[in-house]
């Protein structure tokens with residue numbers, strides 16, 4: 001139901017395999033299934049994480065605005081907390097990317113296009129599930145990036161930020177799960 005987030009092609013970090021952290025067996029690539037292009041641009045996959053955060057901000061804020069019904073107050077406040085959390089995560093990531101690669105890494109058309117792709121086809125009335133799916137996608141992206149950082153492809157400061165973003169996403173996922181239970 002939240003296929004867009006779950007199936008989004010995440011370009012692997014340079015030299016990294018896409019998917020779960022190392023040690024987790026992976027299914028072989030299926031023939032005929034388009035593979036995400038490996039981005040040669042430094043920071044290419046980290047900008048996908050930024051685009052996903054931008055999309056999540058919009059999704060959570062929209063859910064905040066459109067909450068209604070008997071659970072209005074709870075959901076309205078939940079989504080406000082979620083988009084506030086995403087907002088706090090987005091800015092330092094963008095600034096790290098600029099510090100690492102340069103401002104040319106943040107092309108507004110590319111970022112907004114990728115963010116729009118994440119948001120396309122989200123089912124109305126499934127905001128909690130869509131949020132959880134988005135958090136899982138983000139955590140998968142971040143896990144790959146953290147592994148890349150551990151192998152020296154990003155600085156310790158970037159690795160530290162990625163860990164913080166992962167922690168923050170886990171907290172949001174917890175909140176969503178408790179509302180879904």
Ligand SMILES: [Fe+2]
Nearest residue numbers: 064065076080
């Ligand atoms: Fe508000």
